[in-house]
Amino acid sequence: MSRVGQAIINIPDGVEVKKNENGFWAKGSKGELNTPITNTVNVTIEDKTITVEPNDKTSKGKALWGTTRALINSAVQGVSVGFVKEMEIVGVGYRGALQGNKLTLSLGLSHPVEIEVPEGLSIKMDGNTKFSISGADKQKLGQFAAVVRSKRPPEPFKGKGIRYSDEYILRKEGKKK
Template identity: 55%
Template sequence: MSRIGKMIIEVPSNVEVKIDNNEVQVKGPKGELSYTYSPSLTVEMNDNIISVTRHDENKTTRALHGTTRALINNMVIGVTEGFKKELDLIGVGYRAQLQGSTLVLNVGYSHPVEFSIPEGLLIEVPSNTKVIVSGYDKHKVGEFSAKVRAVRPPEPYKGKGIRYTDEYVIRKEGKTGK
């Protein structure tokens, strides 16, 4: 039995959950999300507690059991609290700024790199070397943060680049190190 899959999901009082035709819809104060799960699973809600069970022991069904439970739990957390990722720009002259609904990064290229901000995400730039991505959909927050980081990932010699705030970059010695 999946350790994650057999855990229950407690639904707060300010969240509304609908389950019908293999689809879970979660609506809360921050937004609304939906997920279509596999027909080989059963999702039930009793007394503000959601449980996920599986019908058989196929390999794919076992794999989907924990995944489905985790995705539904992330939906409930997202519409109540939301998710946040923080990025740091480390390097001489590296900076970020918001221009309307566009995030503009100057990270050592001959041109600035621009990102249009997807719907449902909130981008903050408290200082010119820090970017905060927040939203209620964990997938969108992580995907946008990864795209921004991929523009200039941290390099191991000087540590320059875009990294997550809690990320540790392993540093290497240069040619002179023995």
């Protein structure tokens, strides 16, 4: 039995949900999201709850049961509350700035790195070195945060680079003489 799949999803106030043939739709104060649903699971919407049950007892059906429930829960949570990723830039001379719909990063390279912010996401700068990315779509948010981090990942000797605020960088000892 899937422990994730068994859990019931509560629909918060102000969130509208629908199920169609091959998808799940949720609309709330933060936007609207569509989530695909496979034929191996059955989604039931009753009153203010959503339940997900497997149609077949194969290993694939059981695997998709928990995954589908997690995707639906993320969609409901995203349109009601939203998701936030806190990030920070560490290093002498490393800084970031938001110019319209572009995030401009100075990362010790010969040129500034400009990244277009995807639709549905917003960035809030807290000074030059800290910023938060927020949005309703958890997958899109995580993908964009990973793209930003990949421009200068933290290095293990001095810890310089772009990292998540809750990330711990395992530091290495330098050369010995």
